Amino acid sequence: MSETKESGDTKLTLSSGKTLQLKKSVDAGSGQMRQSVTQGRGKAVVVERKRRRVITRDGEHGHDDLGGDSGDGHLSQGEKAVRLRALEEARKQEALEKQRQEEEAKRRAEEEARLKAEEETRRRLAAEEAVRQAKEDALKLQDESASGEQPDPSGLMAAPAVTVAKPKPRVEPAAAPPPAAKARAPEVAAPPPPEEARRPKPEDRVKTATLIDEEEEDERKKRARAGAGAAKVQHAKPTPKVDSRRANSKLTVQRALDDGVEERQRSMAAMRRAREKQKAMRRSPDAPQKLFREVIVPENITVAELANRMTERANDVVRELMKIGVLVSANDTIDADTAEIIVAEMGHKMKRVAEADVEAGLVGAADNPEDLRPRPPVVTIMGHVDHGKTSLLDALRATDVVSGESGGITQHIGAYQVTMPGGEKITFLDTPGHSAFTAMRARGAQVTDIVVLVVAADDGIMPQTVEAIQHARAAGVPIIVAINKIDKYDANPDKIRQALLQYEIVVESLGGDTLDIEVSAKERTNLDKLEEAIILQAEVLELAANPSRPAEGAVIEATLDKGRGAVATVLVTRGTLRIGDIFVMGAESGRVRALIDDKGNNLKEAGPSLPVAVLGASGGPMSGDDFLVVESEARAREISVYRQRQLKERLAGPSERISLEAMLDKLKTKEVQELPVVIKADVHGSAEAVSNSLTAMNTDEVAVKILLSGVGGVSESDVALAEASKAPILAFNVRAAGKARTMAEQTGVEIRYYSVIYDLVDDIKSALSGMLSPEIRETIIGLAEVKEVFNAGKGKAAGCIVVEGSARSGVRARVLRDDVVVHDGKVSSLRRFRDEVKDVAAGTECGITIENFNDVKAGDRIEMFSVEERARTL
Structure with missing residues (x-):
């Protein structure tokens, strides 16, 4: 076999002459490789190499892990800036996380140090308690076993000294760490306590000295007991039996600090001391005793008020009611029978009174003559409409009130106090002269001392003039006739004097006792004579009141102000009204927040015969209501609740009869066509006058149904009521708010605005006439x-x-x-x-x-x- 290299390929040559060649499966130049498939087949696939991009801090081109260019050169400056910001945010988050971990470790270290200090304190207190308990048991054993025995006076048979072993520190088992604590870093050792904590405190030194003295005393007593035991052995006296249970349960310092003691039991001495302490507390005259009261309960009372009168907690009273099956809350009302059961159950005595008895003693007793002081007279201006009542008062006050009244007539009662040139003060009540305000004139006559009857010299006696005379006689007050408008060419004062005779008013010029003054409000003629007549009549009456008692008076007028709430014009009849006084005003109650006179000045107090505007009532009272100052808020609230309940019952009327006659009456009333209306006025007197005028027009066929008669501007609730009842809204000297006006336009509710009562009455009369069948x-x-x-x-x-x-x-x-x-x-x-x-x-x-x-x-x-x-x- 020979080996050759050719073009980077490895060739193996066999002896047979065949050449075995290993080829690379990937073509480095083309990026392809050979993929084998079944049955010896294959195919070429393209291989793509992905490079990892690395971004450096300075934004230069990075290189991948294979040594190639990362491609950052293709990034824009904005992309690089975004990446840098992301890196900065990551570093900040990492720093915050590290800081948080350090703070958490510090907090854990402080908590562990605190727990360790508390454990040391508990161990020290347990040791002191154990020493004290051991001393008590030793004294008790000495009293029981050595009774009648005397220790050896020579001290020769004294037992060896017994030393108290130092208490071993008790090792408390550590609490199991939470699951999250197992993976935390090693705990940080608690910092050593400061020098002030290690230095013993004075009280600790006193305790240590006391403990040493007690240990020496214990050693002396033990040696005495040992000598007594030896003497008993010499005299062959039987050894007293010791209860094994008491011996085993005896608590020593060693047993108190021993880990084997599972639970400490309260000793008999401690139990005896606790019983003696309880007996001493029961015998002590200073121990708190429950007070049993006589509870005054009316026919109906709230749970909270009943609890207050019994000086019990409201929750306890509710719990007692639940026991007898009455499920109520503290603000609910219960009857007198149920209240009697609860009062008896809680150990009190009950005194049942009638519901009307809540007003008993509300009006104070008569004043002593020596306490009375002179007071200004209260003068009421009465007369027919347009006879010059307000103009005359303007001349006296040197003001112009007429310009402030719509249509030149007075729409509500005004109260003013005028100081005369001689220093005398006179309080004037200006009542409207129109026939619609008859009830308001009646209320004006009830609180007045003198009535000035204004009669126009060119007009004569009119129907409202006759009504004013009747009101003055019903109130039992004297009359001064002011014949006005004598400056007119057709004025005839003698004719007025003659006409008054048929109403049994005889003036002085005709031999009677009624004062008459010819005046001209326009020319300010004889005004001084009218003032002198008023002062003279007041001196004859000898008007006086006690200013040193709680204030009493009457509500002349009431209105609702958007910024100040309920504002009532009050005339103080006796006593002095001060800021902060608690009062009852008809069915409303409250505390005086401010006192304002007719000139807009804030006052701190108001004496007799002074009209003031009072702020602070819980709601708007009614004109003519009484005004009384009471001693407490509870008393005022009780009277207010009673009067409101009476008012609701009076408005609700008697219950409807279910009978055949009642059904026939219903069928008859269905034939009557009703015109529903909603009335809103500026003051309560005006609203009442409008209501009375409309009700007077009712017939057997048509009638006005007043859905609501209130004081203040037209609100959204008024519009909703009018929409549901298909009724118009009659706004007298008031306007609708923005939202209410928009709501009325959307729902189609008609709001009619009036400033003179004539126009309002004429429109409703026309509407009723149209409803009549032809x-x-x-x-x-x-x-x-x-x-x-x-x-x-x-x-x-x-x-x-x-x-x-x-x-x-x-x-x-x-x-x-x-x-x-x-x-x-x-x-x-x-x-x-x-x-x-x-x-x-x-x-x-x-x-x-x-x-x-x-x-x-x-x-x-x-x-x-x-x-x-x-x-x-x-």
Whole structure:
């Protein structure tokens, strides 16, 4: 065999002359290789070499692991920048992860150091407890075994000294590490404690000294017991039996620190000390005792309020209620019978009172005469509309209130305090004069001292003037007549004085006791005389009040302000109202947050006869409600809840009767057409006046149904209510908010804005008039008697003679038989001989055919008439 090399191929030459040649399966130049297939066949496949790209930091071309170019030269500058940023982010993440691991290791080291310190503290406390327990057991054994024995006075038979072995440190089994801790790095040793922690504290030194003294005392007692034992042996006394169980359970320092002790048991001495401590606490007068109270419970009370009155926790009261099967929460209401069971169960006594008793003692007692102080008079301006009431008050106040009123009339009560040139103060209440505000004038008369009746000298006594006189007499207050507008050419004051006589008002000029002043608000004539008359009348009345008691008063007007909430105009009648006082205002309660006078100044307190705006009520009260200051919020809340419940019951009315009469009443009421409306006004008095005016227009056929009468602007809830009820919204001196206006436009709800009550009343009256069914009037045209009946085609014709009026074609007709209507129809055909005519006069024969009626007979009468419908008004 010979071996040769040729062109890089290896050839093996055999002796037979045949040459064996090994060929490469891959063609290095072409990148192909030979792939063998079954049965000795093969095929050439192309081999592709992939190169790994390496990106260097400076962005130069990298080389693959095979030594070739990586191809970075084909990357753009943007791609290189992206790769560099990715590398930087990777390095940052790696640094953060490393920092996190270091912080975690540090935290674990601190936690392990803390646990080790706590373990050392526990071991030290356990050792101290064991020493103390051993001393107690030793003393107890001495008391039991050496009773009546005396130690050897010579000390010759003293037992050898017994030393207390040093406690071995108890090795606690380490807690099993969490699964994640097995793969962590070796734990870092806890840092040594600081010098301050290693230095013993003063209290520790005291404990150590005490422990040494106790050990010496224990050694002395043991030597004494050993001497006593030797003496007993000499006298051959029997050895006392020792309970093996007590001996085995005896706790020593060695046993306390021994790992073999699985569980410590409480000693008899410790149990005895605990019992003695409990007995001492029961005997101690300072021990807390449960207080049993007399609980006042009305007919209905909330669970929270009941718990408060019993000084118990609300949860405990709820738990007791659950025991008797009553599942309620702390805010739910229970009746008096259920409350009585709970009160008795919790050891208290119950005193049941009527629900109305919550207001008992609300109004204070009468004042002592020595506590009374003079107060300004409260004067109410009354009179007919447009007689100059507000103008007169403007002249007194030197202000212009008329310009602020819509339509030149007063729409709500105004309260002002005026200081006269002489220093005297007068409080004025300006009430509206329109008849719609009768109820507001009545409330003004209830809180007033003097009524100034304004009568125009050119107009005379009017209906609202008479009503003002009646209100003043019902309130029992004196009247001062102010004859206004004397500057007009047609003024006649004497005529006014004469007209007042028929209402039993006799002025001084006619020999009576009623003061009368001729004034002119426009020219400011005789205003000083009117002021003098008011001050003189106040001196006669001797007005006085006690300013040192809690405030009482009346709500003159109430409104809702968007920024300030419920604002009530209050006239203080007695006492002094201060900021922070807790009050009850009708069915609302609250705390005074601010006091504002009629000039907009903030006050700290308000005395008698001073009108102020009060902020802080929980809701909007009603005009005319009483105003009272109470001692606590609980009292105010209790009264408010009671009054709100009474108001709801009054609004709900009596329950509906289920009977045949009730069903008939329902059928009758269905014939009444109702006009639903939603009323929103600026103040409560205006809303009430509008409601009363609309209700007064109700009849048996049409009526106004007031769905809501509230104070404040038109809100989205008002629009939703109006949409559901298909009702318009009447906005009196208020406007709709942006969202409410948009919602009304989308839903088609009509919002009508008014500033004068006349326009509102006229519009609703027109709407109600349109709802009235029209009046039907019937007019008899003529009467014909049937003489003969003829066949006329498919029907029958009546040969008649017209006896009254005339017969007409196409009009309504009734067929009367023995004065009974047998048919009501229409004249379809009217003939004179063979001709069709429209009208036949009286005394003339004719042929009449009735539409859809063929049963006409001789002797019947045909009554022809016309029907006219006329619109009705209220």
